[in-house]
Amino acid sequence: MACGLALTLLAAVQARETAPKPAYKDASRPIEERVEDLLARMTLEEKVLQLNQYTLGRNDNVNNMADPVGDIPSEIGSLIYFGTSPELRNSLQHRAVEESRLGIPILFAFDVIHGFRTVYPIPLAQACSWNPALVEQAARMAARETRMTGIEWTFSPMIDVARDGRWGRISEGYGEDPYAHAVFCASTVAGYQGDDLSDTGRIAACLKHFAGYGASEAGRDYVYTEISRQSLWDTYLTPYEAGIRAGAATVMSCFNNISGTPGSADHYLLTEVLKERWGHQGFVVSDWGAIQQLRAQGVAADCEQAALKAFNAGLDMDMMNRCYDAHLADLVRAGKVSGERLDDAVRRVLRLKFRLGLFENPYTPESREEERFLRPESLRIAEELAGETMVLLKNDGGILPLREVRKIAVIGPMAKSRFHLLGAWAAHGNGEDVESIFMGLEREFGERAQLSYAVGCEFDGDDASGFAEAVRVASESDVVVLCLGEKANWSGENASRSTLSLPAIQERLACEVARCGKPVVLLLTSGRPLELCRLEPLSDAILQVWQPGVRGGYPAAGILSGRINPSGRLSVTFPYATGQVPIYYGRRPSARPHQGKYQDIPSEPLYEFGHGLSYTTFEYGDLQAPSTTLRRGEKLRVEIQVSNTGACDGAETVFWFVSDPVCRIARPAKELRHFEKRMLRSGQSGLFVFEIDPERDLSFVDGEGNRFLEPGDYYVQVKDKRLKLTLVE
Numbered sequence: 001m002a003c004g005l006a007l008t009l010l011a012a013v014q015a016r017e018t019a020p021k022p023a024y025k026d027a028s029r030p031i032e033e034r035v036e037d038l039l040a041r042m043t044l045e046e047k048v049l050q051l052n053q054y055t056l057g058r059n060d061n062v063n064n065m066a067d068p069v070g071d072i073p074s075e076i077g078s079l080i081y082f083g084t085s086p087e088l089r090n091s092l093q094h095r096a097v098e099e100s101r102l103g104i105p106i107l108f109a110f111d112v113i114h115g116f117r118t119v120y121p122i123p124l125a126q127a128c129s130w131n132p133a134l135v136e137q138a139a140r141m142a143a144r145e146t147r148m149t150g151i152e153w154t155f156s157p158m159i160d161v162a163r164d165g166r167w168g169r170i171s172e173g174y175g176e177d178p179y180a181h182a183v184f185c186a187s188t189v190a191g192y193q194g195d196d197l198s199d200t201g202r203i204a205a206c207l208k209h210f211a212g213y214g215a216s217e218a219g220r221d222y223v224y225t226e227i228s229r230q231s232l233w234d235t236y237l238t239p240y241e242a243g244i245r246a247g248a249a250t251v252m253s254c255f256n257n258i259s260g261t262p263g264s265a266d267h268y269l270l271t272e273v274l275k276e277r278w279g280h281q282g283f284v285v286s287d288w289g290a291i292q293q294l295r296a297q298g299v300a301a302d303c304e305q306a307a308l309k310a311f312n313a314g315l316d317m318d319m320m321n322r323c324y325d326a327h328l329a330d331l332v333r334a335g336k337v338s339g340e341r342l343d344d345a346v347r348r349v350l351r352l353k354f355r356l357g358l359f360e361n362p363y364t365p366e367s368r369e370e371e372r373f374l375r376p377e378s379l380r381i382a383e384e385l386a387g388e389t390m391v392l393l394k395n396d397g398g399i400l401p402l403r404e405v406r407k408i409a410v411i412g413p414m415a416k417s418r419f420h421l422l423g424a425w426a427a428h429g430n431g432e433d434v435e436s437i438f439m440g441l442e443r444e445f446g447e448r449a450q451l452s453y454a455v456g457c458e459f460d461g462d463d464a465s466g467f468a469e470a471v472r473v474a475s476e477s478d479v480v481v482l483c484l485g486e487k488a489n490w491s492g493e494n495a496s497r498s499t500l501s502l503p504a505i506q507e508r509l510a511c512e513v514a515r516c517g518k519p520v521v522l523l524l525t526s527g528r529p530l531e532l533c534r535l536e537p538l539s540d541a542i543l544q545v546w547q548p549g550v551r552g553g554y555p556a557a558g559i560l561s562g563r564i565n566p567s568g569r570l571s572v573t574f575p576y577a578t579g580q581v582p583i584y585y586g587r588r589p590s591a592r593p594h595q596g597k598y599q600d601i602p603s604e605p606l607y608e609f610g611h612g613l614s615y616t617t618f619e620y621g622d623l624q625a626p627s628t629t630l631r632r633g634e635k636l637r638v639e640i641q642v643s644n645t646g647a648c649d650g651a652e653t654v655f656w657f658v659s660d661p662v663c664r665i666a667r668p669a670k671e672l673r674h675f676e677k678r679m680l681r682s683g684q685s686g687l688f689v690f691e692i693d694p695e696r697d698l699s700f701v702d703g704e705g706n707r708f709l710e711p712g713d714y715y716v717q718v719k720d721k722r723l724k725l726t727l728v729e
């Protein structure tokens with residue numbers, strides 16, 4: 001009997017070994033063929049499970065909680081993995097590959113927004129570097145740490161244009177400008193994905209939150225957004241189109257309701273624009289709980305209806321809604337969802353799994369943390385990028401760099417803080433990895449200056465008992481370095497604030513310290529542009545440090561000492577006061593430019609987009625072009641000579657704007673269309689060039705998404721230099 005059974009088993013094994021390999025398991029076949037083969041073998045239930053994402057591991061994200069799914073089916077499409085080691089992940093993968101009928105590997109995902117364990121500056125700051133190549137390198141290093149941990153897919157970059165700093169998620173994007181978003185989106189996608197997703201140092205990107213989330217009313221999270229089709233196309237969709245062109249593997253739909261239609265149920269955006277018009281071949285994942293939230297948003301009566309609306313709108317994967325797993329199969333059986341639509345969604349998910357090489361290499365090699373995290377090369381890039389993101393907002397009387405100081409008073413709640421330098425969405429960042437500003441100053445100044453320290457006050461509250469000590473320390477110093485700012489969780493998701501000013505206690509500390517009469521250098525750490533109208537007059541110099549990540553202390557100190565010449569320029573306008581918000585450079589012209597001012601405050605921002613000082617001076621020549629007439633299909637090379645006329649080397653970013661004074665659709669007064677950052681040694685001149693391609697650089701888009709180019713006059717502008725160009729038919 002036993003012998004008979006053994007023979008039967010042996011025969012089965014032999015049969016499996018000699019049976020032809022199914023086409024989908026054959027790596028030599030084209031991906032599309034493998035996808036079709038696998039799809040043809042799947043049951044309805046197996047297909048539906050591929051369209052669901054659950055979680056694995058301990059979730060510390062307070063804004064996105066749900067009961068963990070106790071019994072994760074081996075056929076699940078994707079898991080958000082909260083762990084930091086490959087082991088747990090591999091054990092789940094083992095179940096999927098070995099125990100499910102078809103052995104389809106799971107796709108593991110996580111929010112890697114500005115680094116995994118090595119945390120880089122927040123994206124809003126990254127854009128202030130105007131150095132897309134360096135941003136790409138940071139993304140590349142983040143991808144490596146992520147993939148080596150067993151995660152193949154990140155929910156990043158966030159490319160939501162944001163013009164209201166009250167919205168906490170402004171920290172996650174690249175500022176107020178659509179073009180800047182498009183450029184940094186493309187470099188981040190390139191850094192994550194490279195040109196081969198099966199490379200074990202690469203991960204798939206996800207453009208989010210499609211679309212218009214940054215327009216959240218009054219800076220509140222999750223709320224209504226009122227976006228005309230015109231501004232949808234000319235402002236909010238621009239970065240997404242660039243991201244799709246850059247090959248981003250996936251897209252996440254937004255939470256917000258756009259002029260009556262929530263983004264997660266928006267057929268126009270998800271299907272007509274993204275998939276049909278732009279040809280996106282990847283899939284769309286919902287945001288966390290966004291499908292079931294269609295009920296709260298007033299467009300679905302229950303989860304079944306929510307699933308139907310979202311799925312038929314083009315939303316392919318359900319992130320922790322428990323709507324698709326509960327209802328999609330029934331909706332297909334009832335004929336409310338077509339088999340074609342179902343297959344299309346599954347195809348998109350499978351395609352990515354094949355591209356990532358998961359069928360061939362489902363398991364992540366187990367490695368020690370030291371092999372993966374905080375590698376010297378990652379830390380070097382983190383430090384270099386942090387140095388390039390910091391913006392010198394003010395430097396009265398050339399107080400900086402600090403050359404002859406002997407005694408430096410370091411004051412404020414941010415001076416010794418480590419954790420808060422990480423910012424929001426710091427993934428697996430750890431405060432203990434961070435170099436504080438105080439540590440950076442110690443490293444920088446060493447024996448050259450004596451540092452004294454007083455915290456002065458906490459980040460908020462009304463305890464002024466530390467003021468006296470702060471004043472004493474300030475009085476005994478040559479200069480005060482005052483370190484104020486925001487806690488890490490004051491920005492990010494669900495972190496709206498009614499004002500852009502720092503809490504009153506911090507402003508009061510600045511007043512007390514300034515009264516000592518010592519020069520005050522203000523270092524600001526924040527995840528948003530701040531209201532500085534009261535702090536600015538109290539400070540001789542202001543350095544915007546942002547939330548620089550693990551290696552911000554030393555570069556900040558290097559800027560103070562002059563070892564680093566600051567080169568950051570603002571990617572977002574700093575208003576004079578919160579009441580000006582939304583305020584941004586690319587406004588459409590007013591009917592009465594000299595009127596319509598505020599009665600009680602200035603109408604101009606305190607620091608405009610692109611602002612940032614250097615320790616050297618740059619002189620700009622005039623704009624030069626071989627002709628001022630252009631034709632469609634012909635390019636025109638416009639040049640400007642920039643000279644470093646100061647005593648030290650420095651990097652300058654040249655911003656090229658265009659404007660179209662008369663158009664059938666009123667356009668922004670000026671639009672950024674090109675920028676270039678370059679190092680110029682003291683005394684050196686460089687020629688900066690913008691090769692204008694009229695179709696690309698002078699055209700505009702209408703509310704239907706049609707790009708058009710009108711003959712007539714245009715201006716190209718660099719600083720205060722303008723050149724009139726005429727486009728003839």
Ligand code: NOJ
Pocket residue numbers: 061064111155208287288493
């Ligand atoms: C909600 C956030 O809006 C989104 O950006 C994030 O990727 C998901 N939660 C997953 O954590």
